[in-house]
Amino acid sequence: MSSTRGALVVVGSGPGIGSHVARTFSAHAFKRIILLSRDPSRLEKDAEFIRSATPSADISTLPIDLSKTSDIPAALAAVDKALGNTPLEVVLFNAARVGPSTLVEWPMEELELDLRIKVTGCYAVAQWAIPKLLQVKDNLKPAFLCTSGSIYKDPLPEVFSLSVCKAGQHNLVHSMHKKYKDEGVYCALVVVGGVVADENPECNAGNIANKTWNLYEQRDDHEVEIIDQ
Template sequence: MAPTLLMIGSGPGIGLSTASLFASKKFSKVALISRNKERLVTDREAVLAAAKNTDVKTWVADVVDSEKYKNVLKEVEEWSGEGVDCVIFNAARVEPSTLLEFPEEEIVKDFMTTNIALYTTAQWALPLLSKMKEEQKPSFLVTSSLLWKQPVPFVFSLSLVKASQRNLVETMKMTFPDIHIALLNVGGVVSPEDTYLNPPAIAEKFWELYAQEKSAWTFDLEILGAQ
């Protein structure tokens, strides 16, 4: 059975490019989750264009609405049949934030998206992935950045929650050593015009991370802009 991908945080950048690439690499099913219903329609068409024989299904969900999001994850599980082989958590809230001026409730919103929603996803996904055989390449991959070690003052809130997210992902890795749990650290602003940090290039790095054999699993893979 060809594998199934779940992309959490589909969209015109990293999410769509990565889902399309995985579909072209013979993933038989691709599940897309996003808050934007209209965009999901075009995302699905783009993934199908990359691999016409792939079964692509979409779900509209706000990942911070935990109860509704949990119901969506159950639906994905039922639809997948054989189980989801690779989960990519690409959800994020990127807003300018100024230290001492950014409202506390906005920091909480960032934490809910980047950490609580990831935790909710892990509660569902990790027990399922742990039942898979090694040859099925069970994987839980997370889009990250370098903000966890190089905070940027004008996005201090995002820097804060990315450091926390890394801690959570590393804890997941230590707890479930037979699942490939890893971070793809995107070292800059993503742009279609950037030579290195364009969505298709980042998608290739996600595939490189997924394709690693267990003996060569890495926790981090970085993609950097021009130095």
């Protein structure tokens, strides 16, 4: 196992889980980091947040809009260019659109949009990432990690669209875990059972980031669930 880390790619960066996970991984020698978000204006703030802990981090920021399926290949080609000669080692898929959705009243087009971002988008990134991760299984610790929520198994009607998408996403990544665990690529979910807020003892971004690192290092199961009691 090489002591040199590959790159971490965060799809769906932001001031919460995405940037905190990137900063935690950077503190554990992941110095090459690529951040993607549909809101490019906040990416540089995320990069500075990571550099505040790891000044030597080499960070690239790129836009991606997973709701536009036809644009995804070009966005991932830009990631390939940003990677250069650095092998991909870890992907964190953290893209989501969070908000209320009322059963029956929620427009079908909005449900389809959510599915494109969270499920089709996750699959598209996996199609791109898994072959690269398989290539480094002998000398790195390749992983595909995905943030999820307890609503995948205990849905809330008030956010049924998010619940439906998290169920599909969980099924996809769990299937990936079964398929690739014996082939050398670890696929797992970080299941957050509550609202992410600084004041919460468990469901705060810093704790979630630490739990994500422990999940990545220990590789005991296909998920870790984080809940405030």
